[in-house]
Amino acid sequence: MMTKVKTQGLVTDLMPCIRLLQAAGHFLFNYHADTSGMNMLLRKIYSSAHAVLIVVHYICMGINMAQYKDEVNELTANTITVLFFAHSIIKLAFFAFNSKSFYRTLAVWNQSNSHPLFTESDARYHQISLSKMRRLLYFICGMTVFSVISWVTLTFFGESVRMIASKETNETLTEPAPRLPLKAWYPFKTMSGGGYVFAFIYQIYFLLFSMALANLLDVIFCSWLIFACEQLQHLKAIMKPLMELSAALDTYRPNTAELFRVSSTDKTEKVPDAVDMDIRGIYSTQQDFGMTLRGAGGKLQNFNAENNPNGLTAKQEMLARSAIKYWVERHKHVVRLVASIGDTYGTALLFHMLVSTITLTLLAYQATKINGINVYAFSTIGYLVYTLGQVFHFCIFGNRLIEESSSVMEAAYSCQWYDGSEEAKTFVQIVCQQCQKAMTISGAKFFNVSLDLFASVLGAVVTYFMVLIQLK
Amino acid sequence: MMGNSTDLFLDRTKSILNFFAMWRSFEKPIPLKVYMAFIMTTQYLFLIFEIIYIVNVWGDMAEVSEASILLFTQASVCYKITSFISKTNNFVILLGLIESEIFSAQTELHEKILILKARKIKRLCMFFLVNAVTTCSLWAVIPLLDISSKMLPFKIWMPASTGESPHYELGYLYQMITIYISAFLFIGVDSVPLSMIMFGCAQLEIIMDKIGKVKSRPLDQQPMQRQAVLNSNYELLVECVRRYQSVVRFIELTEKTYHANIFFQLSGSVLIICNIGFRIAIVDSNSLQFYSMLTYLVTMLSQLFQYCWCGHELTIRGEELRETLYQSPWHEQDIRFRKVLIITMERMKRPIIFKAGHYIPLSRPTFVAILRCSYSYFAVLNRVRNE
Numbered sequence: 113m114m115t116k117v118k119t120q121g122l123v124t125d126l127m128p129c130i131r132l133l134q135a136a137g138h139f140l141f142n143y144h145a146d147t148s149g150m151n152m153l154l155r156k157i158y159s160s161a162h163a164v165l166i167v168v169h170y171i172c173m174g175i176n177m178a179q180y181k182d183e184v185n186e187l188t189a190n191t192i193t194v195l196f197f198a199h200s201i202i203k204l205a206f207f208a209f210n211s212k213s214f215y216r217t218l219a220v221w222n223q224s225n226s227h228p229l230f231t232e233s234d235a236r237y238h239q240i241s242l243s244k245m246r247r248l249l250y251f252i253c254g255m256t257v258f259s260v261i262s263w264v265t266l267t268f269f270g271e272s273v274r275m276i277a278s279k280e281t282n283e284t285l286t287e288p289a290p291r292l293p294l295k296a297w298y299p300f301k302t303m304s305g306g307g308y309v310f311a312f313i314y315q316i317y318f319l320l321f322s323m324a325l326a327n328l329l330d331v332i333f334c335s336w337l338i339f340a341c342e343q344l345q346h347l348k349a350i351m352k353p354l355m356e357l358s359a360a361l362d363t364y365r366p367n368t369a370e371l372f373r374v375s376s377t378d379k380t381e382k383v384p385d386a387v388d389m390d391i392r393g394i395y396s397t398q399q400d401f402g403m404t405l406r407g408a409g410g411k412l413q414n415f416n417a418e419n420n421p422n423g424l425t426a427k428q429e430m431l432a433r434s435a436i437k438y439w440v441e442r443h444k445h446v447v448r449l450v451a452s453i454g455d456t457y458g459t460a461l462l463f464h465m466l467v468s469t470i471t472l473t474l475l476a477y478q479a480t481k482i483n484g485i486n487v488y489a490f491s492t493i494g495y496l497v498y499t500l501g502q503v504f505h506f507c508i509f510g511n512r513l514i515e516e517s518s519s520v521m522e523a524a525y526s527c528q529w530y531d532g533s534e535e536a537k538t539f540v541q542i543v544c545q546q547c548q549k550a551m552t553i554s555g556a557k558f559f560n561v562s563l564d565l566f567a568s569v570l571g572a573v574v575t576y577f578m579v580l581i582q583l584k
Numbered sequence: 585m586m587g588n589s590t591d592l593f594l595d596r597t598k599s600i601l602n603f604f605a606m607w608r609s610f611e612k613p614i615p616l617k618v619y620m621a622f623i624m625t626t627q628y629l630f631l632i633f634e635i636i637y638i639v640n641v642w643g644d645m646a647e648v649s650e651a652s653i654l655l656f657t658q659a660s661v662c663y664k665i666t667s668f669i670s671k672t673n674n675f676v677i678l679l680g681l682i683e684s685e686i687f688s689a690q691t692e693l694h695e696k697i698l699i700l701k702a703r704k705i706k707r708l709c710m711f712f713l714v715n716a717v718t719t720c721s722l723w724a725v726i727p728l729l730d731i732s733s734k735m736l737p738f739k740i741w742m743p744a745s746t747g748e749s750p751h752y753e754l755g756y757l758y759q760m761i762t763i764y765i766s767a768f769l770f771i772g773v774d775s776v777p778l779s780m781i782m783f784g785c786a787q788l789e790i791i792m793d794k795i796g797k798v799k800s801r802p803l804d805q806q807p808m809q810r811q812a813v814l815n816s817n818y819e820l821l822v823e824c825v826r827r828y829q830s831v832v833r834f835i836e837l838t839e840k841t842y843h844a845n846i847f848f849q850l851s852g853s854v855l856i857i858c859n860i861g862f863r864i865a866i867v868d869s870n871s872l873q874f875y876s877m878l879t880y881l882v883t884m885l886s887q888l889f890q891y892c893w894c895g896h897e898l899t900i901r902g903e904e905l906r907e908t909l910y911q912s913p914w915h916e917q918d919i920r921f922r923k924v925l926i927i928t929m930e931r932m933k934r935p936i937i938f939k940a941g942h943y944i945p946l947s948r949p950t951f952v953a954i955l956r957c958s959y960s961y962f963a964v965l966n967r968v969r970n971e
């Protein structure tokens with residue numbers, strides 16, 4: 113019987129993505145309702161089968177690359193393809209070895225605090241984050257399917273040949289190759305017939321599942337970042353009502369209207385002549401000296417109750433203090449979540465950037481050989497756009513996290529902190545201290561994930577391309 | 585019960601340096617000082633002979649590169665041992681600081697942190713030592729394979745012609761003994777600043793653990809209990825601040841003592857790695873020469889990585905400490921706690937960065953930058969050779 117699995121926190125929000133990851137063959141065995149031995153074994157067999165099929169095909173592509181390593185053009189093209197699919201293998205292995213860390217990050221938000229005053233705002237931002245995560249998932253799934261379809265369509269255009277350089281005449285000859293999306297070595301003949309159909313279907317499966325493996329893991333990472341950003345938005349939104357609450361905790365509350373009324377009348381009486389440099393003429397009333405603000409008995413103070421000048425009961429004071437506690441605990445929780453995300457996914461980002469850098473360098477070289485609107489141009493530009501798109505995907509969300517986390521300070525400053533109690537003011541001060549250092553995700557501390565990273569990668573590709581064009 | 589921290593972090597270093605009479609050399613008796621001077625002379629002589637040979641064969645690129653595989657390493661070793669001995673005073677002060685009261689381990693967890701960090705740095709140094717000894721042994725074995733040609737392991741200027749024995753055996757022994765001494769001295773002197781940086785990391789982790797002990801105060805506590813809890817939390821925070829200040833002073837003193845050493849080493853690394861790469865490109869890929877060059881490359885890369893990794897660990901711990909301060913239940917404490925917290929967090933905004941030569945920060949991006957630099961010099965050299 114399929115009972116609904118009880119989930120909470122991030123797992124509930126990310127359930128569609130988790131199910132897709134399980135379907136694609138990642139070694140994700142938690143979050144099932146039915147954990148009987150038979151079903152677990154079936155799931156493990158399913159994931160292992162996918163892993164074996166994908167790795168076997170990858171090795172076939174590797175063998176093909178080794179076979180044609182003497183031809184420069186073929187070698188470059190095959191290296192790019194092999195590196196392109198290295199992402200999937202690396203992410204598959206990374207998840208398999210690091211699944212505990214993923215489960216821990218997914219469980220970070222299982223117990224979150226709540227406060228009666230702020231539940232409505234919390235729910236609203238949670239809903240926004242949910243819808244953003246869904247939209248991202250649909251978009252990435254759509255792009256993956258579109259890429260597979262366009263790859264397969266492109267296979268049917270152009271000549272399906274290999275470029276071989278003839279040693280004697282030193283010109284490039286063409287050798288017929290099977291019309292398949294990927295160049296790989298198979299132990300059976302694939303030029304036509306049953307072998308061809310089998311290889312074609314195997315390659316479509318490989319394309320779809322390996323791209324899905326890599327992209328879905330990135331989607332989980334970006335969904336975590338979306339969640340963290342919306343939590344920070346929620347915290348920024350409740351800062352103002354929080355400050356107004358804690359302004360009621362004051363021991364002294366200036367009667368601000370009185371303050372402004374008194375000073376304006378006095379000032380008009382005391383405007384001096386331009387030549388009159390006698391300061392005593394300007395600073396004569398007690399109010400100008402600022403003495404009445406903190407002294408006893410000035411007309412600007414309001415003392416109409418013994419303990420609590422504004423008539424707050426002990427219960428209201430507790431409410432205000434608990435609101436500050438909610439805010440601080442929620443912010444600390446977000447900091448812990450971001451730290452956990454960085455620990456979990458940082459190394460995967462490092463590998464991704466390493467492989468992408470080499471791929472993009474080779475693609476810049478390939479791009480210099482484009483000589484018209486043909487299959488070669490489309491495939492090179494397709495590879496470029498896809499690789500840059502993958503890097504852009506996580507850079508933009510990393511950048512948003514940096515911006516959101518450092519803008520909390522502006523929100524803290526823009527509320528009426530000056531009306532608050534001493535306690536509220538030190539609270540604002542410590543929060544500003546913490547938020548001056550933005551929360552960043554780093555690739556094993558080698559680099560920070562932000563739009564700067566994307567800009568430097570893009571700049572490097574364009575530079576190599578320009579230099580290579582000049583050298584031709 | 586754990587022994588004292590100096591022994592924990594520096595026992596292997598102490599035994600290596602004691603063997604060469606360089607540990608706290610000014611306090612040793614005269615015969616040991618003479619022994620130490622003799623060891624230093626062997627190293628300097630080797631360096632001078634190398635320079636003479638290179639000047640002789642200047643112009644032939646392959647010859648110069650073969651002769652200079654050890655030039656920069658040897659120059660580093662000479663500079664290191666000279667600088668280490670001349671800064672023995674600072675070294676003794678640092679040793680005293682390690683044993684001081686402020687850095688004592690107060691609980692079992694603190695001791696465990698110290699032991700773990702000490703183990704990590706000792707493992708790293710051991711890996712480096714094994715690599716270095718393997719490389720030296722490979723170099724020793726290469727001439728032995730072809731004993732009839734009477735080739736010496738390294739091409740340096742020898743004061744007497746080494747065509748016949750016993751001159752050949754003497755020259756061979758001299759070269760190999762000097763190189764082994766040089767490898768051990770390299771590791772011995774290197775592990776001193778590295779161990780001190782890791783000690784700083786351990787202390788920062790201890791502070792993080794202590795901050796975790798700040799007690800949370802429920803909102804409805806009795807006034808008497810409340811005051812006692814607030815007081816104890818405040819005392820704890822002040823103690824942590826004092827310890828942090830001591831760690832910063834300790835690292836500053838370490839930097840002042842060893843920054844020139846490390847700077848020389850890092851700048852030398854660029855040239856060393858570029859040269860090794862060049863040699864690997866020249867030498868035939870199936871010979872023992874190739875493998876000895878490969879192990880040498882691994883040795884130098886691991887040494888460079890050690891520095892950058894240790895320096896970055898320190899910076900990372902400092903940043904984690906700032907996070908841990910924020911994670912404490914500060915919003916339940918009184919005003920004096922918060923004010924101390926604000927000033928401390930303000931100070932910690934400036935990370936603890938260990939700078940070699942007061943200029944190059946030791947961090948992982950530095951490692952990548954040095955590799956990039958070496959690769960571009962290597963590419964240029966290769967291009968020149970192919971023309």
